[in-house]
Amino acid sequence: MNDMSTSTVTEDGRTIGGVMMEMRNITLRFGGVVAIKDISFDIREGEIRAIIGPNGAGKSSMLNVISGFYHPQEGEVWYHGARRKAMKPYQVARQGIARTFQNIALFDGMSVLDNIMTGRINHMSSSFLDQAIWWGKAQREEVEHRRKAEEIIDFLEIQAIRKTPVGRLPYGLKKRVELARALVAEPKLLLLDEPMAGMNVEEKEDMSRFILDVNDEFGTTIALIEHDMGVVMDLSDRVVVMDYGKKIGDGSPDEVRQNQEVIDAYLGVAHD
Amino acid sequence: MAEKTAVRGRPQSVPELLARNVAQFGSKPAYREKEFGIWQSWTWREAAVEIESIALGFLALGAAEGDHIAIIGRNRPALYWSMVAAMKIGAVPVPLYQDASAEEMAYVVDHSGARFTICGDQEQVDKVIEVQETVKCVEHIIYQDPRGLRKYDHTTLHALSDIQGEGRAARERLMPELERREGKLEYDDTCVMLYTSGTTGKPKGVVLSNRNVIETAKNSSEFDHLRPSEDILAYLPMAWVGDFIFSIGQAYWTGFCTNCPESADTMMTDLREIGPTYYFAPPRVFETQLTNVMIRMEDAGKFKKRLFDKYMAHAKKVGPAILDGKPVSMGDRIKYWIGDKLIYGPLKNTLGFSRVRVGYTAGEAIGPEIFEFYRSLGINLKQLYGQTEATVFITAQPDGEVRADTVGVPSPGVEIKIAENGEIFYRSPGTFVEYYKNPESTADTKDAEGWVATGDAGFFEEETGHLRIIDRAKDVGQMADGSLFAPKYVENKLKFYPDILEAVVFGNGRNRCTAFINIDLTAVGNWAERNNIAYGSYQELAQHPRVLNTIQEHVETVNKSLANDEMLSGCQIHRFLILHKELDADDGEMTRTRKVRRKIIEEKFHDLITALYDGSDEIYTETEVTYEDGRKGKIKATLQIRDAAVIEDTAHTRVAAE
Incomplete structure (x- = not known):
């Protein structure tokens, strides 16, 4: 895991700080359905972090855990170095987390x-x-x-x-x-649930520009869920890939792109 | 400064006018801009302080006398201040068209040799950086809006506010130099350089002196009795001579207030909020507004619609006469007064014209119906004729002598003569100094006695002394049978229909005329919606048979009216087609001021022109298009070609009929 105090500078001159939020072994169940299975990852200050995955992978559930709307049965959410107790969404909002919704x-x-x-x-x-x-x-x-x-x-x-x-x-x-x-x-942390869903190419370009500008101008940390792989790869610093509630990849866009499990999840694999 | 003015009798430069205004109207607003939802304002005194700090900042950066300083961006007070600041230090401001591509910009930047560029925002900075790859003269880029620019390399990039800060910090050291340079400014020194958009060839840098600008501003302000209490909305491109004369020339001469809109999209809202008293717009703006009003009236309730129609008919009957101070009966006046309370007043308010005392339109011919519509509401809309080389004004319509088909009488101080081939020549205090670095073109355009060829053909009406413009002199040609060919005259007649956005007529040296038509997507799209016609694209709508029918009717009506004109009956349109794309400046088919470039269109669409003359019913074509971000693409289409009924020479028809 990354040391809290380290900070790196990206190619384009932005500073990415230490860990802001950490998900530790999160498991979320709805009755018998396991939406999220033992997932851990972190979000560092100032970065654009994407969560991708095919339909039903548990991305929106993950975002809802971050925003405090769902409470995982197992695992811990650490925010600014302290473990977060179960909270009401408005309490989470007061901590500097804001979000947009998939359905406006x-x-x-x-x-x-x-x-x-x-x-x-x-x-x-x-x-x-x-x-x-x-x-x-x-x-x-x-x-x-x-x-x-x-x-x-x-x-x-x-x-x-x-x-x-x-x-x-x-x-x-x-x-x-x-x-x-x-x-x-x-907000210190901005959660975007499919910000480009249903947009045409031009609107997507505009939105991408705005997301980058927000990150750049206000230094806001952004976690986003997106379907459009191209957009995600261009925008994000690091990507978490989920499939059937499990984490199958985590790293820079390039690393994720070459990950065999990710390719299988997106393109399908022959079962013999 | 004041002493110098006193010695010379009258201010000799724009910076001197600024000093005079600070003394006379110090606490009156000089600039307003809407920002963060609120109108911010600067008095003449405050503006002068801002301008001074920019000028000092330029000095701190090492700007020399005679340097060119390019200014690129939408109309904002800080950019106007930069222009005046440039004048103050003896440099020459060169405003550029902000929507020009990097390629187009490279030419003018290189030609002007600008060492400094002032950019409104990141978009313009990016373009200048691209320009720098090929053009080496730019040493410093200064920007106003810092958004998105934080990560850029700031070795030669500066924020305008930082420049101002540096200027203020070094005030004591630099002030003597600034005063020395400002004191040296003479009446015949260069005030500004403006690039003409150029319907043909490369843009030319028109050099205007303080004399040109101040004399013209004085004459035209007196002609229209402009007062320090006027308000104008500055929304037309800063690179265009008209904006320079209205927002700097006349504003500084008269001391009135220049208002800048919040963004290009909010123009109509800002217009309504400011309610300018002096207003200028090209015919296209008036057309769009009228189309919008008519579309909205279509959606209004029956009662409102009837009321509107009834009173508009009355306004049409007596409105212009009342405006011109002609005798109108008491009954009609009362009815007009009621109409004003019920319809005209609220409508003017919606359009933002409640306070307009003087309004001008120029650049293109305006449709008589559009013109009359605004006049009948009681808006004193007039026409003028001018060009960059004349510092705008050649002719203008005096109050009370306004008509749709003339451009008025010579402006004060302007002499006009008409050559044998019909070309208009003028000589005036506003006549430009020269084309920058282009003595050949200067000599071609301006003769030794100072007469300038306008390139337009026209004539004076005998009874009124008003000038009428027919066409560009070089576009006026002959048909194969020797009869007169005046394409623009015909195109304008076509463009007066709201459905038709643009038209290009061919026929020079041929035996019959043909035309390309561009439909107006707003008007035709609205009509299609009303008539339940589904369409997926501009292209599809353009080729819809019912759209073609409507356009054909328009063409035939124009043919009828042309047939009545002895000189131009040969210009009737025999065949036409509707183009599959809008003519666009990005594709080089029009100038940035939206005038068609005939030559380029002829070359680009030569296959279509051939089809117009070889009798085919349809033609398949592929055209390259440039998107706004510079990428290229192709559109393919099969275009229908229609024959339009023409009326043969009246004499012939009669014989044929019997």
Whole structure:
């Protein structure tokens, strides 16, 4: 396992720090079904970490374990050098973990700006009463939150749809708004569940660019699940490969690409 | 500075105008830009401080007098400041088209020999770095928006804010040098260099002096009674002479405020929020807006639609007359007033034209119906005729003398003469100094007495004294039978239909005319949706039989109107086809200002032209296209060719009919 204190510099000049999150021997069962079987891997600070695998490999379950939505029956999740107890998702969010969903989960009737503002909820500390009459601290806070939201809007180039209700937006833009909402929470760890699912080539390119920029500009650690192998290999620093709930590969994109088990899992293998 | 102005009587350079504005309107807004969802503003005094620090930063980097400083990016205050800062240090700003490819940019950067480039963002920086592979003159790249640039090698790359910081830090040391250079600026020194987009050949660098810019700005501002309280929206390319004159020339002369939109996509929202009082747009923008209004009205409820139609008809009847101050009956005026409260006012507000006092359109002919639509709403939309070499203004329409088919009377200080072949020549205080490093072209265009050939053919209307433009002089040709061939005149008539985006007419030296048509995807797509016509692509929609029928009707209507014109009846279109792709500047088929490049189109689509003349019903073709990121691809299509009815010479028809 990597030493906590080591940090490396990638070819393109980004610094990747020590271990931020570590999954130790995670097993997750739903009744008799074993979704995840004894998996261990780590996520290092500042890296883009991908989890790939064929359908039903347990990728989304893994992401749900990281985000605290599922509690594994066996194994431990270590975050910033401390073992994490079973938590509610909102408690996990307060620890600086934000996510997007495979099936977009935005408020359709609300504007893009309002949707993004909801991502600031964990940073709001003014009382209900202050907010209701919009006075004092609540007012100052809102100005600050709006500024943060506007910075993200600028960053993701969605100024033109700021006031548009989300329900009227095309799919690719909704995905971007969801990313904006996750980013505005200023997460340390960003979880992306199939960020490019259902996108055309151009939208995928845009999204890839934004993911790289987020990592670069804000230094956010990113863990993502993705089907599209090409995208994953281009984006990530390290890749975990899962198949039938087991880890079958872990390493740099090049290492993973040459791993026989991974090739078998993706291309199938003759059973004789 | 002020003393010098006093001695000379009038400011001699743009930086001097800036100093004058700081003294006169110091606390009035000079620039606004929407950023982070809020309009940020800078007063003349604040802008001058920013400009000074950029200028000092340039000095700190070692910029010399006479250097060219290229500026590439969308309209943002900091880039305008960089231009004025360049002037302050005796350098020459050279704004470039931001959507140019690296290849196109390489030529102008190399030609201008720019040592410094100021880039808006990463996209432009990337292009300049690509340019540097072949062009060696660029020493420093300065950028405004740092996004995505952190990892770049910063040995010759600088953030504009860092440059400003360095300038401020070295203020004491560098200020005497800055004052010395600024004090030296003369009326006939170069103010700016602008590259013409060029319908043919390589772009040419048009050198404009302070005299050109200031005299033109003064004359044109007085002509339209511009005031320091005007607001304009700067959204047209900074490399285009019009933007330079409106956003720097007239803005500095008059002291009005230049507003920059948040991004290209938010232009319409920003337009509505600012509500400019002085507005300029090429006909295409007005067309698009009108098309959008009409499409939305189609979706409106019955009552609203009827109300709209009723009052728009009334506006069409009396609106232009009211605007021109002609006598209109009391009843009509009252009805127009009601219409204004119910329809015109809210509509103008939606379009962002509530406050427009003076609006201009130029660059291409505007459809009479589009023109009348805006005029009838009470928007003082006018036409002007100009070019880069004239510092824009050659002719303009005075208030109250506005018509769709003329371009107005000579602007103040401009002399015009018309050569025997119909070509228009002018001489004015705005006449350019020279084409940079191109004395041959300079001599070809400008004669010893200062007369400049416009390359356009036209004539003065006898009764009104207004100029009418027919076509590019070199495009005006002859048909095989000797009759006049004026392709652009016909193309414009076709383009006035919302369905038709672009048209290219052929026929020079031939016995009959034919045409390529580009459909307008917004308008035709909307129509297709309404009529339950499914289509998968532009190409498929373009070849739909019903689309072809509609276009054929348009062509035949144009033929009818041409038949009435004695001179141009030979230009009726016998056969046409709808192109399988939109003509695009990225493929070299149009200029960046969207004018068709005839020669290139003729070569590229020669197989289609042959088919238009050999009588075939359809033709299979493959065309190479360039995507926005520079990659190339091929599109294949089978195009239908249609025959359009033409009306033979009236005399002949009559004989044939009987």
